[in-house]
Amino acid sequence: MTETPQKPSAATDVAHTAAGPLTGPTGKGAPVPPTTPERHGMFHARDTGDTSGYGRLAIAPVTPAPATRPFGGYFDEVADALAAAMAERGIPESAVEQVTVAATEMTIYVSRAHLVALLQTLRDEESLRFEMLSSLSGADYGVDVPRRLHVVYELLSLTYRRRVRLEVSVNVDDATVPSAVSIYPTADWHERETYDMFGVVFAGHPGLTRILMPDDWVGHPQRKDYPLGGIPVEYKGHEIPPADQRRAYT
């Protein structure tokens, strides 16, 4: 059984950072952009319509906080092993943008240029052994967020019974991420679904086609600028507008 890692408090972070040098991924890559957009108003109200005074309330975007040593639990071991393996395999330190430890989980934000090399390292290195890609999915963090499309890799080590999450973020106008199929064949359908739902193009995928939506569908339904419903509901002789264009009381 794995021990449950605890999120270290800010005070202990500082103490440990001062005491010893960082040996894990140093987070020298591009800074991770905020992962939640700026929010306006309450109840998703826009402009007028809300007379409560909260209509122009704005909440600042949230950026995942970089974690500092010790990460807690097995996360330090994973970080150390990964740093050592990266040095051995000639993967630059900038490949890892940031490490975040939150909700008892470890997220490694990586740059897409070194994604495949990192996955290969995580899978093959004896001290890491993430043999299985549990899940691969996308997330769209909002229209105004820089590098809004994220691809999330949930890795599972059966040897050590550990989990770690890799995350890559890209812009919509350059939404290309190298495919993981060559490392984890299970990524095949996951990547097709992510392409279908978010429009992330996985370069090197053996057959990147839509998987859930029809082949001739236009648009990527799970993007945040794609409305719920999105298309009118058609009956014989009658048509009901898409859900977002109907009268609403929210």
Place this chain on the structure above:
Amino acid sequence: MSDAEANERRRGAAAGAESAARSEQSSAVSDAEANERRRGAAAGAESAARSEQSSAVSDAEANERRRGAAAGAEVVTSEQALAKSSRQSDIEALVASKGGDWDALLDDIEYADSEQIILNMGPQHPSTHGVLRLILDIDGETVTKARAVIGYLHTGIEKSTEYRTFTQAVQFLTRADYLSPTFNEACYCLAVEKLLGIEVPQRATIMRVLLMEITRISSHLVAIATGGMETGALTGMTMGFRDREEALHIMELVTGLRMNQGFVRPGGVAQDMPPGWEERLDYFIKVMNQRLPEYDELLTGQPIWKARLKGIGYLPVQGCLQLGVTGPPLRSSGLAWDLRKTVPYCGYEEYDFDVPTTTNADAYDRYLLRVAEMHESLKIIKQCRERLKEPGPVMVEDKKIGWPARLSVGADGTGNSLEHIRHIMGESMEALIHHFKLVTEGFTVPAGQAYAAIEGPRGELGAHVVSNGGTRPWRVHLRDPGFVNLQAVSAMCEGGMVSDVVVAIASLDPVLGGVDR
């Protein structure tokens, strides 16, 4: 139509075929233009794929054939010509509206060359476990290529949850894999609770375990029942559904609904155990103890059942790991990977049960495992019954999260608790405001993301939940084991016979509601 035009169109159509795109390696993938074309490509996947395969037909040959057809057309009478020309214009209109040219495609297929046939199986087919579509290339009775096509039951559950509160989202997710509703709810709730950083009450966790294990039994019973039906063992089907009914009765007693209960919620479960549950559960355990051995008597040693299942759908452990296959297919290959044991959640480490494994990695072993797992589930249910003797809360104490709905049995059978209504309507203004806020707006979840994985009946069921700090999930992704396991269809079916495809798929037990979400 000029040759260049025909080629262009053919290429476009071929790109639409999912497998054709698979064979055309990578390079075009990043090409925006190729995507554009693919999106606009016509249907007719299989014939397009075929035309691409038998591209040995040279252009010269195709021209020859076309010329021959033209020569043949010269001898028709004027009347026929008229009929033909009107038909021709009809076809042209059809082609213009749909964007594909079947005649051109069919002309290029060299039927005489081989015995190869492309067989479309599903999506409406009684043996594909729902709306799964298979495209099989068969040579005689041998399957040379098997491709699974999904998406026919895609209902946008993940998108819909983004427009509901965290509690309401449960009602969508429970409908994904409709044979394991409790598992969908539980794994989503575990992820949300991770984000909230809360610990659910002990009694709620035990109730979750109890309901999950009952659901596992009912799901495995359907797997055996439908698998039996598809292979002609109809008694297995009637037995499976008969016994599943007992499991559903217990679910109905505890949750109020047979399926899609929405009973497990962030922070606990909706209700405490109803009065008289002990006797009903005892009856269930007694009935199952009698009936589970009947499967051994009916199927396990039966020569026909063994002949149909043994050695079929072989997938060794390496293949399972590479394709991400989990659940009974993985354990049938000898690896005792069960998240309840290996990465315990919901206090499973405190229960006494075994993880059965076998080593033949075939459909028969998966059947044996499902039967064995039902016995293990029954063991866990008995232990839950003992632990539930101790009373306690079933929802977190935090009033900002705990759903305030208090139901009680009224004159009409069910309804809101009159006591609760009296409290919020008559006694406390604050309680009413609080009730209103929680029910309409919901509770906020700290920004961040969490992934929770549990052992569903089909394998690892995961929920990736992202919150932006609001009252609605920013993104929910269900890692459905059926979706991932279905990728193994090609590996399990190719080289076998058509009738074995049915057995192989039944041994994976995909539920298309979960696969397509």
